[in-house]
Amino acid sequence: MTYKRLSFEIKDKKAFVGFGYNCDKAMTVLDEETLKELQDIVEDLHSKEKELDGAIFFSHKDRCFLAGADINLFDTMHTAADGQAGAEAGQTIFNRLEDLKMPTVACVNGVCLGGGLEFALSCKSIIVSDDKSTGLGLPEVKLGLIPGFGGTYRLPKKVGLPTALDMILTGKNLNAKKAKKVGIADEIYAKERLLDLAPKHFKKKADKRSMMDKVQDAATDNVFTKKIIFQKARESVLKKTKGFYQAPLKILDVMEGGVMKGRASYLTTEAQAFGELCIGEQSKNLRHIFFLMEGSKKMDDAKGVGRSLKRGACLGAGTMGGGIAWLMAKNDMFPIMKDLNQHGLELGLKQASSNFSGAVKRKRMSKDDFERKMRSISAQTDYRGFEHTDLVIEAVVENMDIKKKVFAETETKVRPDTILTSNTSSLSIQEMSKALEDSSRFAGLHFFNPVHMMPLVEIIKHDNVSDETVESLYNWVVKTKKTPVVVNDGPGFLVNRILMPYMNEAGFLLEEGVSIKDIDDACLNFGMPMGPFRLLDEVGIDVGDKVSKIIFDGLGARLASNGIGKQMLEKEFLGKKNSKGFYLYDEKGKVTGPNDEAWKMLPKASKKMSETEIQMRIFLPMINEAATTLEDKIVAKAKDVDLGLIFGIGFPPFRGGLLRYADTQGIARLKEEMLKFADSVDKDRYTPCELINKLASDNGKFYEL
Known part of the structure; x- marks a missing residue:
């Protein structure tokens, strides 16, 4: 029999089954046709x-074993029963694989995630390559x-309950070394030798995990201990997620409830839970964000004129400059960090060192590696070496x-093709470009503080910037594993x-007599990572005041500041x-x-x-202002707004983004609420913009523009 998605060959009494056969995509997934052929x-x-x-x-793919189930399949599941049936179909195949009496070996080189790892766990043995691309995990909770293919049942049996819970509840990936240490992988080999050495594992080897690991497994293998483990896990989940996310709690319910169940009964419960979550609004929103993130890895309307930026420099040290120098050093750019004085350089080096020390x-x-990366940063007060740089920030x-x-x-001081950028958070890039003889190689490159934690980077265009400059910056930001959003110049950018x-x-509400605690709590309970006063x-109250004045000067009364x-x-x-601000902080910056x-x-x-009401008062003006950024062509699409706010200020991902949230609430309903507040609170701050009015009258959505 011949197959389109999988290769199948029998040689020397050994069956070789290869994923990604005749596949032109970089990642191999378990789509409907692949699952049927696998069955x-x-x-x-x-x-x-x-x-x-x-x-x-x-x-057959060099850096991907199996990237999991095809996420597009989930959108075809319209009821919980559809989702359950889909999960059960996969479980049936993997159960049959597990029930084979012959030895089965999964040779993992590259990505092995979700359904890919669930497949590997159904084999008798798993061997992995030492390639840096190799990573194993169950990231479903992030979606x-x-x-749904038996992962919550098989992983605890393979690595023990505590490790399995840690992996499943966080969605973390393990590299080859860690995978072997916890017991997922039986052995690590060079990727070129995986297939040749796989037959060695036809005879199951003894468990090579440490005695400590085995003692821990034994200690946790009783009902009372497992009850404590689940209790602690639940407490940890609630602390981290504040109860907003349904999936980790559902995972705990299934795994704890299935402690005494056999495979068939357990997997039925797992499939039911998958079906319920799959059709829920929260999972749809998180999958929406996944596709936004995947789409952001390639620039819209790219012309293919971007070039590689290999050497970098930062003008200005301190906390922000040190963070940027750290990012460049992390990406092997051997950065120069220039400042006017030694004190600034010391602050910059301290920041870079702190970031690397955390790793x-x-x-x-x-x-x-820490020492090597720190040595790669040249801290200086002059322009030595700038003629070799490709990017200056x-x-x-x-x-x-x-x-x-x-x-x-x-x-x-630099070459004619060196790209020059400004990390300004509010000053006009258009105006700044006037200082340059060749402004085509200049743009804004706005990082959010702290650089090592905040994933968003705004790439700000001006009238004369070249396509090559923008594409080169976009590709560089993606390479550094940050999320880029291209915006046009305007007060406050996006x-x-x-x-x-x-x-x-929040300040206006405070002036009206609403307490700081009530305001911050309302925003936290909406899902924001911190309240507006926190x-x-x-940000810095002085910085916020300065930026607010710039935005007010540019946009007028609707952005007027409180006192x-x-x-x-x-x-x-x-x-x-x-x-000292609205709250007090200790030496480490923690609220006291x-x-x-x-x-x-x-x-x-x-x-x-x-x-x-507090939430409506605060989030309706944000939605209205987001709509004006589309009107003013600051960004091209609703997805740009949502990416910016999720990765720039931590807008709750489970809501799918500010404008997706607005779409789900109904633009017409939100317009009615705005008009009420325009009458009762302030006309300038709450009057709906033209785009809101148009979408409300047409029953339209931001994501249909």
Whole structure:
């Protein structure tokens, strides 16, 4: 029998089954046709059990064994019964694979995720390559799902309950070394030798895990201990997710409830849970974000003119410059970090060192690599070596005249093809470009602070920027594993412009007599990572005040500021940077409690408002402003807004993004609420923009534009 998606060959009494056969895609997935062919092959293997010494499964793709089930299949499941049936179909195939009496070996080289790992777990043995691309995990929880092909049943049996829970509830990936250590992989080989050495594993080897691992397995293999493990896991999940995410709690319910069940009964429960989650709004939103992220890895309308940026430099050190230098060093750019004085350079090196040290503590980097990366950063007060750079990122003080002067000087120190960028958070890129003789190679490149934690980078265009510059920057941002969003120049660009109503409206509510606690709690309970006052402390109250003035000057009355910031600055309450803002902070930057001095100075809490009303007051102006960014062509599509807010300010992913949330709520309904607040609160801040009016009258959606 011949197959389109899988190769099947019998040689020397060994069956070789290869995924990704005749597939032109980089990643091999379990789509409907592949699953059907796999089912036929497994049944064929059952019929040939007496003739074969064993079966070896591998991939024709160099860096991918199996990337899991085809996520597009989930959108074809319209009811919980559809989802359950889909999961049960996969379970049936994997059960038949597991039930083969002959030895079966999964030869994993590259990505082995989700259904791919569930498939491998159904084999008698798993061997992995030492290639850096090799990674094994069950990331379904990140899509709002439970592994549906038997992963929650088989993984605990392979690695023990604590390790399995850690992997399934976090969706983390394990490299080859870690996979062997926890017991998923039996052995690690060079990728070129996997198939040749696979027959060695036809005879199951003894468990090579450490005695400590075996003792731990024995200690956890009783009902009482498992109850404690699940209790602790549930507490951890609730602490991390605040109960917003359904999938991890459903996973715990299935795994805990299945402790005493046999395979058939357990897998039925797993499939039922998959079906319920698959059709839920939360999983749909998280899958939507997955596709947005995948789409962001390639620039829309790219012309193929981008070039590689290999050497980098940062103008201005300090915290931000040090973070940018760290990113460049991490990506082997041997960066130059230039500042006017030694003190700034020391702060920059301290920041870079702190970022790398965190990776060492988490065992993601060796001490030798730490030393090598830090040595690759050249900290200096002059322009030595700038003639060799491909990319220069400016991160000096937020002053237009100073920035123009710096660029005019830098342009004479670099090659004609060196790309020059500014990390400004609010100043006009169009105006800044006037300082350069050749502005076509200049753009904004706005990182969010802290650089090592915030994934978003705004690439800001101006009238004369070249396609080559924008594409080169886009490709470089993707290469550094950040998420790029291309925006046109305008006050606040994209994220800060939409963020301003979030912080502004909180101040207006405070002036009306709503308490800081009620406002912050309402936003936290909506799913935001921090309330507006806590966020303002993080940004810096002085920085927020400066940016708000720039945005108000550019956009007018709807972005008018409240008077809270001015009151705070008069008392030198700057936020986290000087440990005193709306909250107090310790030496490590952790909140120690409210700043009573500030709270007593601010308007007294005299008004009780429902949580829902607070949320509507704060998020409706954000939706309205997001719509104006589309009207003003700051960004091209709704997806750009949602990517920017999810990765720039942590807008709750389970809601799918600000504009997807608006679509699900109904634009017409939101318009009605805006009009009510325009009458009762403020006309300028709540009057719907033209795009909102149009979508409401046409029963349209942002994602249909």
